Amino acid sequence: MAEFTVNPWEVSGAIDYDKLIKDFGTKKIDGQLRQRLSDDAGEMHHMLRRGYFFSHRDLDLALDDYEKKKGFFLYTGRGPSGPMHIGHLIPLVFTKWMQERFGANLYIEVTDDEKFLVKQNMKWEDTQKYSYENILDMIAVGLDAKKTFIFKDSEYVKNVYPLLLKVAKKTTFSTAKAVFGFTDSSNIGIIFYPAYQVVPTFFENKRCVIPAAIDQDPYWRIQRDVAEGLGFYKTAAVHSRFLPPLTGVEGKMSSSAADTAIWLTDDEKTVKNKINKYAFSGGRISVEEHRKLGGNPDIDVSYQWLSIFFEPDDAKLKKIHDDYEGGKMLTGELKQILIEKINNFLAAHSEKREKARELVDEFMYEGELAKQMWKKQF
C-alpha cells in the first residue's frame, strides 16, 4: 500500500487524491460542477479540465450566489519568508482567472507577522523586504488593480483589530493546537496568528472563495467553526493538487530544497541546467530502449509541469504525450520544450515584474478597492 502524508507542514509520498478528499471531508469537483463553473466563467480553464483543481468546499454555493447576482469574493495569501518559485505562482494564475471571469474582488494577505513569528532567524526587516519583492511577483501575474487589495498584516492591523479579537475570542488554544500543531514551546504570537488568517474571509458580506493547494485546507477549519456565530459565511474553497518538485512526482515543490524548485528570478542558463540535471525523467535507460518501449509521462516531471501549467493547449500537450509515450520524443527533447516554455514565461514575468514597481501603491493604497478598504473599520 502506498503511503503518503498531507498536512499544512508536510506533503510527501505518492498522494492518493481521492483518499485525501475523504480524509479532509472535502468534495470532489465532478464533471457537472466543473462544467457549471466553466459555463459561468465563459470558458474552461485547463487547470480545471485537467483536474489540477480537483476538490472544493461550498463552491456550488458560491456559484449559486454568482448566478443570483450576489457574487462572491476571492482571498489568498503569501508568507513573505523569501523569494517565490513557480509553485507559489500557479494558484495565483488560477485566482487571476477567477477574478477576471467572475468580476470578483480579490484580497491578498501578506503575512509578514506570521513569517517573522515562525522563522527563528528571520528579522523584521527581512519580512518587509520580502513582502515588497513578493508583491511585485504577485502583481506581475496580471491582477486587476481596481478589484484587488494587497495588504501587509502589520499595516492593516488597526482596521481589523476588533474583528481579529472577535475571532480569537471564539478560538481556544486546544482548537488552534489541533489545527496548527502548536506546543507549549510555541510562541504566543504564532498562537494568535490563526485569527488573522480568518479575518479576510469576512471582508465582504458575500461568500469568500479561497483557491489553494489542498494541504492548506485544515487552516480553514477555524474559519468554518466561527464564521456563522459571528454573522458571516463559512468560506468556500477550491483545492489544487501539488506541483511536483523537479526531483519526482511525489511531494510538492518546496522553498527549502532550492535546487528542486524553479525560482521566479532564475536566469535562462540556471533553468536549463536545473531541468537537465534534476527533472525526473520517465524515459528509458538508453535511446535505443526509449525508441523501442517509449517513455512514461505519468512519472515524468517535465511532462507533468507542461500539463499542469506550461502547455495550456490540449492538442499540443496530447502530441507531446503520445510522442513521448510512443518513443518518438526523447527525454532531452521533452526537457527542451519545457526549458523554452519556462524561460519564455520567466522573461515575460520579469518584464511585468519591473512594471509592477509602479503599481504597488495602487494595489496597496490607492486603487479603487484599496481605497475603500483603508476607510473600513472591522
Place this chain on the structure above:
Amino acid sequence: MAEFTVNPWEVSGAIDYDKLIKDFGTKKIDGQLRQRLSDDAGEMHHMLRRGYFFSHRDLDLALDDYEKKKGFFLYTGRGPSGPMHIGHLIPLVFTKWMQERFGANLYIEVTDDEKFLVKQNMKWEDTQKYSYENILDMIAVGLDAKKTFIFKDSEYVKNVYPLLLKVAKKTTFSTAKAVFGFTDSSNIGIIFYPAYQVVPTFFENKRCVIPAAIDQDPYWRIQRDVAEGLGFYKTAAVHSRFLPPLTGVEGKMSSSAADTAIWLTDDEKTVKNKINKYAFSGGRISVEEHRKLGGNPDIDVSYQWLSIFFEPDDAKLKKIHDDYEGGKMLTGELKQILIEKINNFLAAHSEKREKARELVDEFMYEGELAKQMWKKQF
C-alpha cells in the same frame, strides 16, 4: 499561622507584606530609599511615609537615572470592563504625583482588547463605552496633558505591531501559562495579550517605572525576561499594599463585590449608607464599652481608608487615631469623618470629570506627547 493568597487573580486573607516581598523577590522600600525618593521629589508623599507604597523593583536604578538627568518614564494601565471605584484611582493619584515631581512622561494603556477577550459576555461596544468613561476618570486625577499619552490598545496597535511581535516571539506559551494561568481552553487572543502589556515599557529609551498594587507584579516577569534581549531596560516598579474592601481589612476592594466598593459615581447618600452599613468597625459592642476600652484603628476600615488616602495630614490623622483608640471618638463619628471626606472628594472628582470631556482629545491625540506618539512606529 495566618494564611493569605496574592496573585493577579486573587487577593485574600490577612496579608503578610514582608512575606510577599520574599515570595515575589521584590525589595522593600526602606527608610533610606524612601528618603532618597522624597528628596528627589522635593516632598514626601503620605502614601510613602505611611508605607502604603512599600516594595519596589529597580527604583534605586530609576533614581540613579533621574539624578544623572537621564530621567525615567511612568506607565500604568486600565482594563475598561466597567465603571471605576476608589481603589482604581489611588495608584493613579500616586502616579500623578510622580509625574509632577519628576517631570516624567506617563503612558496609560487602556486594554480594551484584554477586557473584551477575558469577559465572556462583554461586547466590543461595551469596552469602547467603558474606555471613554474610564478615561474621563483618569484625566480627572489631574494628569499633565502635555506629558501624558492615553491610548486604547485597539487604536494604537498599528504603531506597535512589529514590537508586539518581537515580544511575542520571545514568549513561549509555557511562560505565559505560568504567569497568567492560561489553560488549553483559554482563547488565543488572551494568550497573545501579555505581549501588548509589555510593549509600553519600551516606549522610551529610558527606564520605565510602574506604580501598581503588588498583586500585579507577576505580570512584569515576562517584561523582565525579554527586555534586555530586545535592547531595552528591565522595567522598574513601585508596589502598593491593597485598599481594603469596606467589609474588612483583609483582601482588596473589588469590582465584583459592588456594595463593598465606593464607586466614583456614587452619590452622597449612597456613600453615607454604604459606609454606615458596611464599613467594618474596630469599635466596641456598646458605647459604654467603647468609651472605656477604646476602638482598634488597625482593623477599622474607615480609619484605614483615612490613613491610606483620605486624610493626608499626619497631625489630623494622629488625632483621629488617638481619639478612636482612646474611646473618645465613637465609630459613628469616625465614619462621619470618612463620609464627608469621600463625598468632598467625589464632588470635586465629578466636577473635574465633566471638564475632562473636553480634554480627551488632548490626552489621546492632540497633546504634545500624544502627537509625538502617533508619529512613532515601533
